[in-house]
Amino acid sequence: MPEQMIVTGGLVIDPARKLEAVRDVLIEDGRISAVAAGLHRKPSLKGVPSIDAKGKWVIPGLVDMHVHLREPGREGDETIATGTKAAARGGVTTVLAMANTEPVCDTPSQLSFLRAKARTDAAITVLFAGAVTLGQKGEKLTEFAKLRAAGAAALSDDGRPLMNAGLLRRALEYAKDLGLLVIDHCEDLSLSNGACVHEGPAALRKGLKGTPWAAETVQVVRDIALAELTGARLHIAHVSAAASVDAIRAAKKRGIRITSEAAPHHFALNDKDLPGYDADWKMNPPLRGADDRLALLAGLADGTIDAIATDHAPHGCAAKSLGMDLAPFGVIGLETSLAVALTDLFHKKVLTRRKLVERLSSGPAGLLGLKAKGTLAPGSDADVVVVDPDAIWTPEAPFLSKSRNTPFAGRRLKGRAVTTLSGGRVVHAL
Numbered sequence: 298m299p300e301q302m303i304v305t306g307g308l309v310i311d312p313a314r315k316l317e318a319v320r321d322v323l324i325e326d327g328r329i330s331a332v333a334a335g336l337h338r339k340p341s342l343k344g345v346p347s348i349d350a351k352g353k354w355v356i357p358g359l360v361d362m363h364v365h366l367r368e369p370g371r372e373g374d375e376t377i378a379t380g381t382k383a384a385a386r387g388g389v390t391t392v393l394a395m396a397n398t399e400p401v402c403d404t405p406s407q408l409s410f411l412r413a414k415a416r417t418d419a420a421i422t423v424l425f426a427g428a429v430t431l432g433q434k435g436e437k438l439t440e441f442a443k444l445r446a447a448g449a450a451a452l453s454d455d456g457r458p459l460m461n462a463g464l465l466r467r468a469l470e471y472a473k474d475l476g477l478l479v480i481d482h483c484e485d486l487s488l489s490n491g492a493c494v495h496e497g498p499a500a501l502r503k504g505l506k507g508t509p510w511a512a513e514t515v516q517v518v519r520d521i522a523l524a525e526l527t528g529a530r531l532h533i534a535h536v537s538a539a540a541s542v543d544a545i546r547a548a549k550k551r552g553i554r555i556t557s558e559a560a561p562h563h564f565a566l567n568d569k570d571l572p573g574y575d576a577d578w579k580m581n582p583p584l585r586g587a588d589d590r591l592a593l594l595a596g597l598a599d600g601t602i603d604a605i606a607t608d609h610a611p612h613g614c615a616a617k618s619l620g621m622d623l624a625p626f627g628v629i630g631l632e633t634s635l636a637v638a639l640t641d642l643f644h645k646k647v648l649t650r651r652k653l654v655e656r657l658s659s660g661p662a663g664l665l666g667l668k669a670k671g672t673l674a675p676g677s678d679a680d681v682v683v684v685d686p687d688a689i690w691t692p693e694a695p696f697l698s699k700s701r702n703t704p705f706a707g708r709r710l711k712g713r714a715v716t717t718l719s720g721g722r723v724v725h726a727l
């Protein structure tokens with residue numbers, strides 16, 4: 298007998314199949330085997346363990362294509378085990394872990410080690426990016442074909458920008474031949490100059506050094522030109538500035554193969570929300586101006602921004618207590634991304650529920666070429682989330698992440714994951 302489970306009576310939202318209707322979802326041996334009305338009444342399915350989803354949404358698990366799990370090298374801040382438990386709690390069932398670990402994930406053996414570690418430690422699916430350049434130094438390209446053979450799901454030097462345009466051009470040409478996505482962290486270091494917040498009135502009032510929006514946009518515009526020149530796919534990480542959104546929209550209209558993502562903190566907050574000098578609000582790129590935030594909302598609504606990704610970046614309390622100037626950049630986000638998206642995009646009518654699920658799940662699954670993820674179509678992996686869109690809650694420590702550096706602590710949110718299944722196994726239940 299196959300191992301079976303049935304999720305009954307929920308509103309199934311599956312953008313990939315344009316499905317939005319009350320259905321039962323049958324899971325067999327870790328895969329979706331049927332989505333239909335009234336399955337639970339079938340005599341042959343009597344006695345199958347069930348999850349009651351009446352009054353809730355049932356959606357494909359979230360695919361977060363921008364996550365830092367800190368393993369190896371900084372296991373005090375996060376591990377594959379703790380990061381994936383945090384993900385499961387937030388309804389995230391697939392993550393792409395970035396390569397800026399210590400050491401950097403830039404060789405096939407490093408990738409194989411990490412994938413083996415994930416097989417034993419991870420609560421959900423973990424994919425790994427390989428670095429674009431050796432040691433992320435921006436000098437010599439890694440061996441893309443060997444990284445792909447070892448299981449690299451994408452290529453990125455994220456955490457650092459690729460400052461050398463000629464090198465990025467060659468990277469795009471090689472990656473194109475191999476069908477790998479290059480993800481670029483767009484930041485001109487000569488413009489950002491280590492500043493900790495957005496350059497604008499809020500920075501001036503606080504006496505903090507600001508980085509201008511143009512530090513991002515000049516690199517986005519350069520990347521668009523290189524994507525056009527090479528015909529390769531290029532994905533822009535954590536877009537934060539209005540001018541970047543405009544440039545990406547225009548490039549997409551011209552048929553250039555560029556895609557992008559936005560992080561919950563960037564579309565939910567702006568630089569005026571920054572309370573005092575709390576480094577739990579310090580991230581790169583920083584919270585931008587009010588108009589930048591509105592541009593992100595418009596980009597999410599019209600598809601200029603393809604995906605919501607957290608840039609989950611755990612740092613311990615000691616590092617974050619160094620203050621705005623000295624603390625490291627980054628905030629955690631896996632436990633709150635779905636809830637913040639529901640609160641600030643769905644309940645505020647920026648996105649329909651179908652578009653919301655698209656940006657969180659099927660969109661990023663498509664960018665990474667994951668055929669069995671981001672949908673509840675029969676045959677897909679049984680990564681399923683039961684969502685209560687109206688549950689009111691307040692994220693507070695303790696978090697399942699080893700770190701607690703989030704600007705959303707204490708913020709009232711509306712909506713959350715009630716139950717998360719990864720490959721048919723319950724990995725989170727409220």
Ligand SMILES: [Zn+2]
Pocket residue numbers: 455456457482534535581608
């Ligand atoms: Zn980054």
